[in-house]
Amino acid sequence: MLTDGTTLFSKPDGWKELGRETIALPAAPGGGGRKAVLALRAGVVRLKRPKRNHAAEAAKLPATVAVTLVEAREVDPPAGAEEVLGGC
Secondary structure (H helix, E strand, C coil): CECCCCCHHHHHHHCCCCEEEEEEECCCCCCCCEEEEEEEEEEEEEEECCCCCCHHHHHCCCCEEEEEEEEEEECCCCCCCCCCEEEC
């Protein structure tokens, strides 16, 4: 959970698209490969401190940590194909 109450993977939905990249996906067993167009987005999110069983242990951690989330999400995947989605 993020400090604003949203979830990590829902956050990029409201961000501006930074660009697109086309990648070649390797063939899966029993199928052929394909090309996928990925929409790229990035932004800063604030993670809340994880809950701990011991208050003294939790107190040693910062209340929040800011990290940069980069997302690559497939645009218009073919019908029946699994959507390509990646983040780091």
